[in-house]
Amino acid sequence: MHDGAAYVRVAYKVGPAQPRLLLQAPGAEGNHALPEIKKGVRMNAASSILAAGLLSLLALTASAQPAKPNIILLVSDDTGYGDLGPYGGGEGRGMATPHIDRLANEGMTFFTFYAQPSCTPGRAAMQTGRIPNRSGMTTVAFQGQGGGLPAAEWTLASVLKTAGYNTFFTGKWHLGEDDYALPNAQGYDEMRYAGLYHLNAYTYADPTWFPDMSDELRAMFKKVTKGSMSGKAGGFNRSMQHIR
Numbered sequence: 415m416h417d418g419a420a421y422v423r424v425a426y427k428v429g430p431a432q433p434r435l436l437l438q439a440p441g442a443e444g445n446h447a448l449p450e451i452k453k454g455v456r457m458n459a460a461s462s463i464l465a466a467g468l469l470s471l472l473a474l475t476a477s478a479q480p481a482k483p484n485i486i487l488l489v490s491d492d493t494g495y496g497d498l499g500p501y502g503g504g505e506g507r508g509m510a511t512p513h514i515d516r517l518a519n520e521g522m523t524f525f526t527f528y529a530q531p532s533c534t535p536g537r538a539a540m541q542t543g544r545i546p547n548r549s550g551m552t553t554v555a556f557q558g559q560g561g562g563l564p565a566a567e568w569t570l571a572s573v574l575k576t577a578g579y580n581t582f583f584t585g586k587w588h589l590g591e592d593d594y595a596l597p598n599a600q601g602y603d604e605m606r607y608a609g610l611y612h613l614n615a616y617t618y619a620d621p622t623w624f625p626d627m628s629d630e631l632r633a634m635f636k637k638v639t640k641g642s643m644s645g646k647a648g649g650f651n652r653s654m655q656h657i658r
Contacts, residue, residue: 482579487570489540491533491586491613533588533612541569541589541600555590557611557618558638562590563600571601583608591640598647607642607654615639 497503499511500518530536530546538544538551541563546552549567563569571581583597586609590596597605609616617623619636645651 482577485574485579487540489537489586533586537586537588538563541571542567543570551589554612555588555610557591557615557635557640560591562592562595565594565599567600569601571597573601575601575603582606585609586613587643588612593651596643596645596651598645598649598651602647604646606644608644609642610640616641 494503495501497507497509497511499505499515500523503509504511504515528539528545530539532554534551534553534555535546538546538549542549549564551563555562571583574581581602581604583602583605584607587597587605588609588611589600591610593599596610597608616639618627619632619639621627621632624632641653643651643653
């Protein structure tokens with residue numbers, strides 16, 4: 415700010431400790447905390463008052479900074495566009511969706527979007543923000559197939575980590591079986607009970623569901639199908655019981 419021949423530059427510095435309000439005199443090298451302003455800076459009464467007021471305003475602004483919002487992403491399987499209340503379904507389709515209706519009423523509803531025809535491509539698009547052709551996740555991932563979402567991809571979770579978020583995943587993943595493709599290798603601090611396939615894949619080896627399946631084919635499915643996975647980033651992954 416200018417006042418006659420003298421001015422003082424005010425800056426706000428955020429560091430690992432408490433934020434500091436800094437003043438710098440013209441020609442002075444570096445930033446100096448308020449008690450350390452170099453001698454020889456000429457400030458009259460008006461500029462002193464203005465500087466003090468600005469410092470107070472900056473301090474109030476710093477203390478009023480809102481906390482980062484919590485982010486929860488809910489993804490449902492096999493939900494049609496017109497199944498939910500906000501999109502013309504709900505009670506009119508024989509199944510009310512009051513909680514989803516409330517989310518829509520109190521939030522925002524989108525009517526223009528890109529969509530994918532099946533589980534794996536759709537989830538790849540949502541996690542990476544890119545069309546599945548970019549990541550190679552264009553077909554439904556089956557048990558025993560291996561591979562998965564490339565390690566070099568950026569996901570919602572890995573981006574949020576750069577902003578200081580803690581990240582967690584549970585439920586259906588369906589983006590590959592190999593360790594590099596699992597949620598805890600794709601930006602999530604922890605995964606708990608993560609399903610690696612379409613959920614009916616866990617019934618293939620169950621004679622109750624498929625009594626006419628050959629013993630050879632049933633044995634193959636039983637061998638290659640992994641249960642729900644749990645683990646932390648950089649840690650050991652545990653395959654839990656099979657879902658039936």
